Amino acid sequence: MTPADAAEVLALCAAFDLRTIGEADARAWAYALRDVPLDDDTRRAVADHYGVTEKRATPADVRRIRARIREARIGAAHPVYNGNPAETGAQFTERRRAQLAAAADGHLPPRSITQALDAAPPAAVLALTAGVGRSVDDEPRPYITPEQRSAVRATLPNQRAAMPALAVACPVETCRAAPRRLCKRGAGIELRITVHGRRRDAHAVQFATCPECGAGPGQHCNAPEPHPARIRATSVEDDEAEQHRIARLMSAPPVPRENRARHTAGGMRP
Incomplete structure (x- = not known):
C-alpha cells in the first residue's frame, strides 16, 4: 500500500469517524499496511469495522478484518489440490499458494466438500435412496415369500x-x-x-x-x-x-x- 492508497483508506475512515487526515497519517498507515493492497476487501474491512463499533479504526483492525473476509471465502470454496508426483516441493508450495489466493480472491465458487472431492455417491446408491420412504398407508410386505x-x-x-x-x-x-x-x-x-x-x-x-x-x-x-x-x-x-x-x-x-x-x-x- 502506498501513501496515496493509505490516504484513500483514511478518507473512507473519516467518512465514519470525522477524523482529520494529514500527510504523516497517510505515510504511517502506508508503512503499517505495506504488504496489504488497496482493493475491495480492504474497503469492505473498513465498512465492516464501523458497522459494529463506534471506535476509530486502526491499521490492525483493517488487517484483521480483511484476513477474516478472505479466510471465509477459502473455507466456503474448500480448495483441494491433487498435486503432481513429478513436482518439486517448491512447485507444490507455489501452486498451493496460488490456489488459496484464487479462493481468497473469490475466483473459486463456494462448494461443498463432496463437490470439491468429486465424491458423488455411485449410481447404485442413488437408485437405492430414491426408494427410501413410503406412505404409512402402504401395505407392508414380508421380506421373503x-x-x-x-x-x-x-x-x-x-x-x-x-x-x-x-x-x-x-x-x-x-x-x-x-x-x-x-x-x-x-x-x-x-x-x-x-x-x-x-x-x-x-x-x-x-x-x-x-x-x-x-x-x-x-x-x-x-x-x-x-x-x-x-x-x-x-x-x-x-x-x-x-x-x-x-x-x-x-x-x-x-x-x-x-x-x-x-x-x-x-x-x-x-
Whole structure:
C-alpha cells in the first residue's frame, strides 16, 4: 500500500469517524499496511469495522478484518489440490499458494466438500435412496415369500417346525401364551423345545381329525381329552405343509407386548 492508497483508506475512515487526515497519517498507515493492497476487501474491512463499533479504526483492525473476509471465502470454496508426483516441493508450495489466493480472491465458487472431492455417491446408491420412504398407508410386505422362508428354515435347527402347537394359544392359566409365542414356566422362563400338554391337545383338536371317534377339526373327541391317535396324527403331518404353515405364521406381525415406562430412580409405573 502506498501513501496515496493509505490516504484513500483514511478518507473512507473519516467518512465514519470525522477524523482529520494529514500527510504523516497517510505515510504511517502506508508503512503499517505495506504488504496489504488497496482493493475491495480492504474497503469492505473498513465498512465492516464501523458497522459494529463506534471506535476509530486502526491499521490492525483493517488487517484483521480483511484476513477474516478472505479466510471465509477459502473455507466456503474448500480448495483441494491433487498435486503432481513429478513436482518439486517448491512447485507444490507455489501452486498451493496460488490456489488459496484464487479462493481468497473469490475466483473459486463456494462448494461443498463432496463437490470439491468429486465424491458423488455411485449410481447404485442413488437408485437405492430414491426408494427410501413410503406412505404409512402402504401395505407392508414380508421380506421373503413363504416358499423362500421354508427353504431357509430347512437348513436351520428345526425347533419351531417341530412345535406346530405354537399355531394356537396356550390354554394353561399360568401361561396363556399367544399364537407364535413360546410357552413359559412359572418363573417366566420360555420353553424353547416343548409346549404345555394342554396346548398340544388344543392344537390337535383344532387341526386334526380323530382316527378313533371321527371328530373333525374344531370338534372335541367323545372323551374328556383328545384321543392319543389324534395327537399322533398332528405330530406326523406332512413336513412340507408344516413348514409352509409356520412360514405364513412367522410372516405375520407379532402381537405387540405391553410397554411400561421405567422411573429414572428405579421401579416401574404403568
